[in-house]
Amino acid sequence: MSYLAxxxxxxxxxxxxxxxxxxxxxxxINALDSDRLHHAFLFxxxxxxxxxxxxxxxxxxxxxxxxxxxxxxGECPICKEIDEGRFVDLIEVDAASRxxxxxxxxxxxxxxxxxxxxxxxxxxxxxxxxxxSNSFNALLKTLEEPPPHVKFLFATTDPQKLPVTILSRxxxxxxxxxxxxxxxxHCQALLDKETIxxxxxxxxxxxxxxDGSMRDGLSLLDQAIAYGGGSVNLNDVMAxxxxxxxxxxxxxxxxxxxxxxxxVMQQVNIIAEQVADLDGILQAIxxxxxxxxxxxxxxxxxxxxFEEQGLNLDTIESLSxxxxxxxxxxxxxxxxxxxxxxxxxxxxxxxxxxxxxxMLAFRPATTGDAVIAGNTNQSTTVxxxxxxxxxxxxxxxxxxxQTVKQKPVVSNKPATANLDLQQANPSSATxxxxxxxxxxxxxxxxxxxxxxxxxxxxxxxxGNAAESIVQQANSALSLQxxxxxxxxxxSIGGMDKQVASQCIALQVADNTLTLALAPQSxxxxxKERQDRIQKAISELLSSSIQLVIEMQDAEGESxxxxxxxxxxxxxxxxxxxINQDADVQSLLDAFDGHVQPETVQPVE
Numbered sequence: 001m002s003y004l005a006x007x008x009x010x011x012x013x014x015x016x017x018x019x020x021x022x023x024x025x026x027x028x029i030n031a032l033d034s035d036r037l038h039h040a041f042l043f044x045x046x047x048x049x050x051x052x053x054x055x056x057x058x059x060x061x062x063x064x065x066x067x068x069x070x071x072x073x074g075e076c077p078i079c080k081e082i083d084e085g086r087f088v089d090l091i092e093v094d095a096a097s098r099x100x101x102x103x104x105x106x107x108x109x110x111x112x113x114x115x116x117x118x119x120x121x122x123x124x125x126x127x128x129x130x131x132x133s134n135s136f137n138a139l140l141k142t143l144e145e146p147p148p149h150v151k152f153l154f155a156t157t158d159p160q161k162l163p164v165t166i167l168s169r170x171x172x173x174x175x176x177x178x179x180x181x182x183x184x185x186h187c188q189a190l191l192d193k194e195t196i197x198x199x200x201x202x203x204x205x206x207x208x209x210x211d212g213s214m215r216d217g218l219s220l221l222d223q224a225i226a227y228g229g230g231s232v233n234l235n236d237v238m239a240x241x242x243x244x245x246x247x248x249x250x251x252x253x254x255x256x257x258x259x260x261x262x263x264v265m266q267q268v269n270i271i272a273e274q275v276a277d278l279d280g281i282l283q284a285i286x287x288x289x290x291x292x293x294x295x296x297x298x299x300x301x302x303x304x305x306f307e308e309q310g311l312n313l314d315t316i317e318s319l320s321x322x323x324x325x326x327x328x329x330x331x332x333x334x335x336x337x338x339x340x341x342x343x344x345x346x347x348x349x350x351x352x353x354x355x356x357x358x359m360l361a362f363r364p365a366t367t368g369d370a371v372i373a374g375n376t377n378q379s380t381t382v383x384x385x386x387x388x389x390x391x392x393x394x395x396x397x398x399x400x401x402q403t404v405k406q407k408p409v410v411s412n413k414p415a416t417a418n419l420d421l422q423q424a425n426p427s428s429a430t431x432x433x434x435x436x437x438x439x440x441x442x443x444x445x446x447x448x449x450x451x452x453x454x455x456x457x458x459x460x461x462x463g464n465a466a467e468s469i470v471q472q473a474n475s476a477l478s479l480q481x482x483x484x485x486x487x488x489x490x491s492i493g494g495m496d497k498q499v500a501s502q503c504i505a506l507q508v509a510d511n512t513l514t515l516a517l518a519p520q521s522x523x524x525x526x527k528e529r530q531d532r533i534q535k536a537i538s539e540l541l542s543s544s545i546q547l548v549i550e551m552q553d554a555e556g557e558s559x560x561x562x563x564x565x566x567x568x569x570x571x572x573x574x575x576x577x578i579n580q581d582a583d584v585q586s587l588l589d590a591f592d593g594h595v596q597p598e599t600v601q602p603v604e
Contacts, residue, residue: 125154339355477541530549
């Protein structure tokens with residue numbers, strides 16, 4: 001006798017043998033036991049989740065000689081013929097090969113005749129979405145009011161392609177993708193029945209590769225048995241699937257977090273020696289970044305996912321502490337873009353290396369970086385102690401500190417120009433950016449040797465000064481300080497920072513700070529997040545602070561609302577300055593231009 005594939009040999013014959021899909025089985029079992037059967041059923045879901053199997057068991061349940069029941073006997077001739085696929089009153093049709101309207105009409109011509117042997121004549125149409133529109137139209141009237149001896153069972157992987165007129169005439173059951181644990185346990189049960197030795201880890205890898213399909217899992221299991229020579233071992237399965245040890249990717253991400261470029265490239269070499277196909281490495285990195293981000297926000301929600309991927313929870317915990325939430329999001333976005341462009345790279349390895357180098361090259365912008373960037377965009381600080389090697393001017397003739405303002409950018413193309421509108425009182429005006437057509441004019445500038453020597457840039461001193469200013473400001477804070485100043489100085493980020501920014505300070509008593517959070521923002525708050533905010537406040541103020549957050553609509557302005565208000569005021573102020581500036585108006589009048597309001601942005 002020829003070998004029978006596991007998926008066919010162990011196809012369920014009763015509802016009790018089905019794996020998963022309890023929500024569908026419950027409805028069908030109750031309908032059969034109470035004799036409340038609809039005339040048309042539609043089973044939807046991805047491949048290999050049990051659509052056709054359930055339809056065949058349903059056909060057997062309603063035609064069993066023992067009567068309509070959710071537990072057919074399985075011994076009568078009709079049950080055996082249905083199991084063997086030769087029951088005359090079960091008409092199975094592959095819609096993919098019979099799409100023409102003539103095929104459908106030929107099928108429906110026999111609907112009016114009574115079944116030959118069974119209680120019902122059952123039409124099982126697989127991949128019903130492949131029928132043509134004319135075929136659906138021919139089916140409509142019969143499907144709505146069929147003879148009492150006819151039942152229609154439809155199966156499809158793409159219900160969106162079915163006309164709503166068909167959907168409205170059927171009871172629709174959506175079959176879910178099977179979990180990895182469910183597939184792995186079923187594979188182990190079948191191997192026990194087949195008396196084949198196996199390793200649990202091998203079955204888990206096969207279940208992951210099955211991607212929710214039991215049929216795919218059993219087909220892979222057949223392949224693994226043949227590959228392993230009658231046994232299912234983890235090493236054989238990983239070699240067959242082209243899988244790799246996830247800890248290789250963890251080691252790669254660890255080097256990435258440490259900003260060790262040489263270590264990253266060395267780890268890529270190690271991976272290339274052990275993994276034949278590098279296509280899955282970047283996907284594994286993205287999966288790991290997703291897990292780290294999830295662990296940082298909801299630690300208890302990803303244990304099962306890490307277990308499926310063969311990752312140690314302690315390793316993930318250490319990685320989540322070593323990398324900030326902003327870095328995780330940046331790495332994930334870079335990897336996602338790199339995965340899209342990987343097919344355009346000269347080779348998979350070079351594309352992977354470029355993505356990793358890009359992750360090393362870019363860092364998320366921090367508050368300190370934004371301060372420095374704003375200062376260097378507005379002015380360049382000159383330090384007397386650091387001069388150009390070309391300068392021969394004595395130090396006594398140089399100014400100790402000088403601010404060199406940037407000149408306006410003049411171009412014959414429409415562009416965004418920084419216009420210096422600080423005339424009489426530079427400190428009282430905000431420098432806006434405006435999009436307007438301007439004219440390129442020849443300009444000449446003469447700087448004396450003394451001026452050239454004075455205009456030396458010391459950018460690194462700006463960073464030191466900014467850091468010193470931030471430290472001094474933080475040390476001056478207390479529990480009595482404005483709440484928005486405390487929030488701005490807190491060493492937290494992500495959702496923790498958002499929750500703190502949405503709160504309004506209600507009361508300060510001793511070392512207890514009471515805040516109010518709007519009820520609509522309540523889903524963002526949990527005990528762990530509140531504890532982290534309280535810890536950050538205590539560290540900032542160098543004292544033990546008790547934090548109480550009440551759910552109520554309080555009067556006042558939260559730091560988030562305050563920041564939005566200030567931003568709007570800045571934009572309004574910038575628009576007012578531009579509209580009142582004589583130089584801007586002269587340019588607009590000369591070239592018949594206008595200022596686009598949406599392009600006006602205040603420069604910090």
